[in-house]
Amino acid sequence: MADLDDSLDARISFGCPVGVQVILRAAWRHDVAALKPLLDAPGKASCRDPETGETPLHAAIRSMGPKAKDDDGSSEAEAAATKTIENLLFGGAIWNDVDANNETPGCVAWRLNQKGLYDEMVRAGARAEMLFAILDGYEELESDGEEDEDQDADEEEDEARDEEMGEAKAEEEDAQEAEEEDAAGAVSGPVDAEQTPYLESRLTLNNGKLVDAAGNGVMMDWETDIMRRSVEAMLGPADAAAPVKEKRVLNIGFGLGIIDSMIAARQPARHHIIEAHPEVLARIDAASKNPEAAGDDHAAEFGAAWEASGEGIDGNEGAFKVHRGRWQDICPKLLAEGELYDAIYFDTFGEDYSELRRFFTDYIPGLLDDSGVFGFFNGLGADRRVCYDVYTRVVEMHLSEAGLDVAWQDVDVPLAEDGLDTAGAGAWEGILRPYWTLDKYRLPVCTFMG
Ligand SMILES: C[S@@+](CC[C@H](N)C(=O)[O-])C[C@H]1O[C@@H](n2cnc3c(N)ncnc32)[C@H](O)[C@@H]1O
Structure with a gap:
């Protein structure tokens, strides 16, 4: 990343509305007494400079400057910054607003080695996302009429605030909401609740990359x-050839x-x-019928012959099977059939x-044996360190609500060696956007509590 200018002058643009400037400056100075009365209406704690995207949270962190790598102590200035951040969050500041440098406040804290403030932002993100998950559940219960009324009221409130805080606010907030949904949602790649576009999308397989129609x-x-x-974590760390x-x-x-x-x-x-995509299923059928043409595609190993080879292996029907469809439709059947x-x-x-x-x-409670192990690809928020750390906490709390303990194993991801360090090049050539940017993968190993 090119050197960034973290001075206040560089962060408050010429066209920044006066109301926003006053808030940004108070946050920069960690002047809680001046700041508090300024946060008297919704949206003020999350106001931003229309050009630089600076928010009061960015300002409160940025003004601390860089901390030496070997400095583990916490200073009076850090305590004042923390108090400012707490007040801003209490006033409705948004933890993952992105500025014009594509940095959230947490990203700024990480870059400046302000570990204490970074942790503060991770905690704030986890709280916000837990709340978001709860409210999301409640929204489903609202009637259409209620939703419309709420939406009208929200829109009026937004308009009034935009007039006061500057025109660019609305557009930026839309972009922010999109970013927030992106960070919050992705299990592995872009989000779509109904999933239809992905499941109807044409796929291409090239150079060890399976890519959808959008890239x-x-x-x-x-x-x-x-x-x-992940296999070793689930099936034991023995040499990979040891049968189970x-x-x-x-x-x-x-x-x-x-x-x-x-x-x-x-x-x-x-x-x-369980596999849902018709083209992935067709690839399994075609490759297993003609393994020579399939080359090194693993799909060749899993056709009808593989399924037949499992007959009677454990004394039960269908020991080896590709269930065709979405897990949302298949899992209830597996439960009903008593699979464990x-x-x-x-x-x-x-x-x-x-x-x-x-x-x-x-x-998981119905399908996993009492002493079984559950794993998943942990790509949540992996295009941004602070989002990854926030989602580690969120998923931990949700797993715990489901009665599961999780132990994390760190796995090195050699970004340069694997060609993952440059968007659009190396491994990312032909891929719309890198979904992984971190040098450590946090591998989840989940077991039942107790
Ligand atoms: C990231 S890939 C899995 C990669 C796999 N772990 C491997 O080692 O190659 C995700 C797969 O999940 C499938 N999929 C997506 N949604 C699904 C759903 N609702 N039910 C079943 N399979 C689904 C996709 O079609 C795709 O083949």
Whole structure:
């Protein structure tokens, strides 16, 4: 990243409305006494400079300047900044507003090595996202009429505030909302609650990348090491060739078949796969009929012959099976049939985080054996460190509500070596937007509490 100018003069533009300037300056000085009365109406704590996108949270953190790498202490200035941040958050400041440098307040804190303030922003993000999840649930209960009335009232309030705080506010807020939904939602890639566009999208498989019609990376082979470590976490850390003949395994989301190939190599007693995309399913059928043409596509390992090879292996029908459809439709049937697994892995695409949460809340208790292990691809918010850290906390709390403990294993992601350090180049060539930017993957190993 080019050197950024963190001076106050650079952050408050010529055209910044006076009302916004006054708030930004008070936040910059950590002058809580002056700031508090200025936050007397909705939207004021989240006001922003129309050009630089500076918000009071950015200002309160930025004014601290860089902290030396070996400085672990907390100063009086840091205490004042923390108090300012608390007041802003209490006044409705938004934790993940992005400025014109594409930084949230948490990103600024991380860049300046202000670890204490960074942690403050992570806690704020987790609180906001937990609340967001709760309110999202309540909204579903509202009638259409009520929703419309609320929306009208919100719009009137927004208009009044925009007049006071400057014209650019509305546009920026829309962009912010989109960004917030993006960060909040992605299980792996862009969000779509109904999922229809993705499931109807044409897919291409090229150079170890499965890509949808819009250019989003559905699955890429740089994730192979993460898949290997996930299999070891679920089926034991033994040498990958050690058979686990008594284990029953369910994998949701076939993609490139990387994890399924590794699971099959461990020779489980039962191996079920759920896959919804018709083209992925067609690839499995075609590749398994003509393995030579399939080259190194793992899909060739999982056709009708594989399913037939499982007959009678554990004394039950259908030991090896690709269940064709969405997990939302298949899992209720598996429950009704009394299927139970020792290991369950979840890695879908194009679904909202609330779907992953629904899966572990509604289905893990019925489908996972008491001593079983649940894992999932932890790509939540992985295009921004602060979002990743916030989502680690959020998912931990939701897992705990579902009766699950989670232990995290750190896995190194060698960004430069894997060609992941430049958008549009290396591994990201031909991919719309990098969905991974971090040098450590946090691998979840979930088990029942107690
Ligand atoms: C990221 S890929 C899985 C990659 C896999 N872990 C591997 O090792 O190759 C996600 C897969 O989930 C599938 N998928 C998406 N939504 C689904 C749903 N609701 N039910 C079942 N499969 C789904 C996609 O079609 C895609 O094949």
